[in-house]
Amino acid sequence: MTPMTNLFHLVLLCLLCAPAWAAIPIQHWTHASGARVYLVASPSIPMLDVQIDFDGGSRRDPADRAGLATATASMVSAGVVAQGAQPALDENALSEAWVDLGAQLGVSAGLERFSVSLRTLTEPELLERALALAARQLAAPAWPEAVWQRDRQRWLGALKEAETRPGTHAARAFAQAVYGDHPYGREATATTLDAITVDDMRRFYRRHAAACRAQIVMVGAIDRAMAGHIADRLVAALSPNGCEPLPAVAEVAPLANAVERRIPFDAAQAQILIGQPGHRRNDPDFFPLFIGNYILGGGGFVSRLTTEVREKRGLSYSAYSYFAPGLHAGAFQLGLSTRPDQADQAVQVAREVVRRFVADGPTEAELQAAKDYLVNGFALRFDSNRKLLDNVANIAWNGLPLDYLESWTRRVETVTTADIRRAFALVLQPERMVTVVVGAKP
Numbered sequence: 001m002t003p004m005t006n007l008f009h010l011v012l013l014c015l016l017c018a019p020a021w022a023a024i025p026i027q028h029w030t031h032a033s034g035a036r037v038y039l040v041a042s043p044s045i046p047m048l049d050v051q052i053d054f055d056g057g058s059r060r061d062p063a064d065r066a067g068l069a070t071a072t073a074s075m076v077s078a079g080v081v082a083q084g085a086q087p088a089l090d091e092n093a094l095s096e097a098w099v100d101l102g103a104q105l106g107v108s109a110g111l112e113r114f115s116v117s118l119r120t121l122t123e124p125e126l127l128e129r130a131l132a133l134a135a136r137q138l139a140a141p142a143w144p145e146a147v148w149q150r151d152r153q154r155w156l157g158a159l160k161e162a163e164t165r166p167g168t169h170a171a172r173a174f175a176q177a178v179y180g181d182h183p184y185g186r187e188a189t190a191t192t193l194d195a196i197t198v199d200d201m202r203r204f205y206r207r208h209a210a211a212c213r214a215q216i217v218m219v220g221a222i223d224r225a226m227a228g229h230i231a232d233r234l235v236a237a238l239s240p241n242g243c244e245p246l247p248a249v250a251e252v253a254p255l256a257n258a259v260e261r262r263i264p265f266d267a268a269q270a271q272i273l274i275g276q277p278g279h280r281r282n283d284p285d286f287f288p289l290f291i292g293n294y295i296l297g298g299g300g301f302v303s304r305l306t307t308e309v310r311e312k313r314g315l316s317y318s319a320y321s322y323f324a325p326g327l328h329a330g331a332f333q334l335g336l337s338t339r340p341d342q343a344d345q346a347v348q349v350a351r352e353v354v355r356r357f358v359a360d361g362p363t364e365a366e367l368q369a370a371k372d373y374l375v376n377g378f379a380l381r382f383d384s385n386r387k388l389l390d391n392v393a394n395i396a397w398n399g400l401p402l403d404y405l406e407s408w409t410r411r412v413e414t415v416t417t418a419d420i421r422r423a424f425a426l427v428l429q430p431e432r433m434v435t436v437v438v439g440a441k442p
Contacts, residue, residue: 023406024040024382024388024405024406025040026038026039026040026392026395026402027039027040027041027224027227028396028402031211031214031216031231031232031235033211033212033214033235033238033240034211034212034213034214034243035211035212035213035214035215035216035231035235036214036215036216036396037216037217037218037227037228037231038215038216038217038218038392038393038395038396039217039218039219039222039224039227040218040219040388040392041220041221041222041223041224042219042220042221042385042388043221044221045220045221045385046121046122046123046221047119047120047121047122047220047221047385048118048119048120048121048122048127048218048219048220048221048222048230049117049118049119049218049219049220049385049386049389050116050117050118050119050216050217050218050220050230050234050389051115051116051117051118051216051217051389051390051393052115052116052117052214052215052216052217052234053113053114053115053214053215053217053393053396053397054113054114054115054208054209054210054213054214054215055112055113055114055208055213055246056069056072056109056113056114056204056207056208056209056213057069057109057110057111057112057113057114058070058109058110058111058183058186059111059112059183059184059249059327059328060183060204060208060246060249061183061186063183063186064192064195065192065195065196065200066186066187066188066189066192067155067187067188067192067193067196068196068200068201068204069109069114069204069208070108070109070188071148071151071152071155071193071196071201072109072114072201072204072205073107073108073109073114073115074107074151075141075143075144075147075148075151075198075201076107076116076137076138076141076205077091077094077095077105077106077107077137078090078091078094078141078142078143078144078147078148079091079093079094079141079142079144079147080094080136080137080140080141080142081140081141081142083136083139083140086136088142089142090142090144091144091147094137097133098133101120101126101129101130101133102120102121102126103118103119103120103121103126103130103133104117104118104119104120105117105118105119105133105134105137111184111326112326112327112397113397114208114209116134116138116209118130118134119386122220122221122222131230131233131234132233134233134234134237135233135234135236135237136237138209138234138237138238139237139238141205143198143201143202144198145198148196148198148201152193152194152196155188155193156190156193159188159189159190159193166265166267166269166270166271166438166439167271167438169263169265169271169438170263170271170272170273170436170438171273172187173261173263173273173436173438174273174275174331174333174434174436175187175331177259177261177434177436178252178255178275178276178277178331178434179252179277179331180252180253182249182250182251182252182253182328183249184252184326184328184330184331205239206239206241207239208246209238209239210238210239210240210241210243211235211236211238211239211240212240212243213243214234214235214238215393215396215397216231216234216235217389217392217393217396218230218231219385219388219389219392220385249327249328251328251329252277252328252329252330253277254276254277254429254432255276255277255429255432255433255434256432257432258431258432258433258434258435259433259434259435260434260435260436260437261434261435261436261437262436262437262438262440263436263437263438263439264439264442265438265439266439267340267438267439268340269337269338269339269340269439270337270338270339270340270342270343270346270437270438270439270440270441271335271337271436271437271438271439272335272336272337272338272343272346272347272350272435272436272437272438273333273334273335273434273435273436274333274334274335274347274350274351274354274433274434274435274436275321275331275332275333275334275433275434276331276332276428276429276432276433276434277329277330277331277332278323278324278325278329278330278331278332278427278428279323279325279329279330279427280325280326280327280328280329280330281325281326281327281330281394281398281400282398282399282400283325283427285419285422285423285426285427286325287411287412287415287419288415288419288420288422288423288424289323289420289423289424289427290323291367291370291371291374291412291415291420292357292361292362292420292423292424293321293322293323293332294370294373294374295357295362295366295367295370295420296321296353296354296357296362297319297320297321297322297334298320298321298322299370299373300318300320301318302369302373303319303320303321304353304357304366305319305320305321305334305336305350305353306318306319308349308350308352308353309336309346309349309350309353313345313349315336315338315339315342315345315346315349316336316337316338316346317337318336319334319335319336319350320334320335320336321333321334321335321354327398332427332428334350334354336350340439340440340441341440341441343437343439343440343441344440347435347437351430351433351435354428354430354433355430357424358424358425358428358430359425360421361417361418361420361421361424362417362420363417364417367415367416367417367420371412371413371415374412375409375412375413378408378409378412382405391405
């Protein structure tokens with residue numbers, strides 16, 4: 001381990017212990033390229049975290065090449081081509097170059113975002129070297145065919161292994177029933193992976209990871225001038241092309257009827273998922289839905305679902321629910337596992353808990369307990385640069401107000417039981433939900 005790596009780990013340890021900020025001013029401007037830039041100056045630790053997001057997540061995968069965004073992201077770290085006097089680097093040499101700097105660069109693809117993350121110390125010489133390597137990696141990925149063939153075989157092996165787990169079958173059936181033909185419900189298969197080529201990846205990367213589409217978020221010990229310099233370096237490495245509008249993605253269609261799917265599977269526990277399309281992240285009722293779900297099934301052992309399913313009836317060790325909002329209406333999902341011979345009873349109890357909550361909402365005591373927990377724990381949501389970066393990136397991606405974090409506790413505290421009843425009645429229809437049961441006894 002290099003001295004620089006030791007220093008990096010020491011700073012990281014200090015970072016995790018840093019106190020929360022009383023106020024979090026977010027600076028925002030638009031780069032000449034069209035990239036949107038966001039900065040939170042955090043001078044207490046000599047470290048910088050950068051995240052670049054593009055509209056290039058799996059919702060942009062062609063239907064016959066599901067997995068393309070994820071494959072593309074993984075291959076950006078598979079090496080770089082020679083540039084001028086700089087020799088080519090294969091994936092091992094590239095990884096070693098980052099280790100030598102004590103810095104990290106990762107590329108990933110989620111449902112909506114194609115993301116590049118950079119973490120480095122801010123010592124001037126080290127920072128410049130990290131920016132140079134990041135720019136080189138973004139500008140000239142090697143796209144080695146042999147690496148893709150190897151990774152595809154590993155991916156196919158993982159898919160095959162996943163088929164042995166009941167949770168895989170439950171999640172697939174649930175997504176297909178909730179999302180229908182919407183890209184949110186697609187998954188990579190052996191057929192779609194076999195169709196993906198490195199040329200597909202090049203085209204996908206060139207089109208989606210374009211400078212004009214970039215959202216750049218920086219959190220760390222830098223000022224506005226240095227942030228502008230960093231944005232210049234990173235934007236210059238990205239494609240200047242591909243700025244024509246991307247095709248619109250359709251909204252998630254509401255369910256017309258209840259759907260029930262029972263899938264035989266020889267397992268010790270039956271897997272149960274219940275839900276429907278939920279809401280978008282920018283829904284004005286986000287806070288009533290967020291707090292209401294904490295009371296319903298998001299609060300672990302203090303939630304209504306756990307009380308009714310576990311404490312009163314012993315049907316499951318735990319039960320949960322959550323909303324997964326995004327640019328489109330992500331799913332509301334309730335889940336639990338139980339003995340196969342108890343599956344029907346567990347489904348009945350879970351459905352009734354949801355029905356009663358939508359009809360009646362929480363009690364005043366439940367709401368106050370939820371508010372106390374959420375407000376008291378709020379500082380833990382951004383007690384490190386990484387967490388703060390994630391929050392600011394989400395604010396930017398979803399078009400939320402820049403004072404969102406500063407006003408968060410006030411928004412929580414003003415939610416009423418009537419707000420929660422109204423919001424849940426608008427979003428959830430208990431009589432039209434999807435129910436998936438995998439492994440129940442007939």
